[in-house]
Amino acid sequence: DAGITQSPRYKITETGRQVTLMCHQTWSHSYMFWYRQDLGHGLRLIYYSAAADITDKGEVPDGYVVSRSKTENFPLTLESATRSQTSVYFCASSGQFNQPQHFGDGTRLSIL
């Protein structure tokens, strides 16, 4: 089915471990985004990508790494997880920069 999917939906890991959150979209959208949602902050942009092999930092990029070798995939990696990265992570995509973004259903990540 067409759309944007995130995996896993839930993840529990320990501090210091590396974890990768996956995002896949079937629309061939150029733009993709990663956000985290925390109480009192709404959604904050971590990284975004305007096209394959083009990525840039958002508001809260520290501790995260992204890559985009293919248009449809935009994985987010926490290289050494910390408790402060416990959050709900949302991936989004849009066809053009001035079009609404479409969101996945999120990954709830807990770091113990």
Added chain:
Amino acid sequence: DQQVKQNSPSLSVQEGRISILNCDYTNSMFDYFLWYKKYPAEGPTFLISISSIKDKNEDGRFTVFLNKSAKHLSLHIVPSQPGDSAVYFCAASEASNTGKLIFGQGTTLQVKP
């Protein structure tokens, strides 16, 4: 420094009445504004948007108003329905080709039957 603020964490209205959700912003470079609705355990869903060249945009029961001089936008839902109960986020972007959105903290709307 929060550039987009939703100062009301929650709002409760009766079914059939009007719901008004408010959003303030500080960045005068914002030129595109959106409202998203979010149900628990789901991603945000786009609801309605408005460009800074307009002051009103309507889509069915949903109307967004933009007051640029006050740096304020609002979402009106008329009539409100129990299925509208959700968290509503306003978001804004600057005139650039990045597509980056800045979100408010969200307002939880409860529509009582």
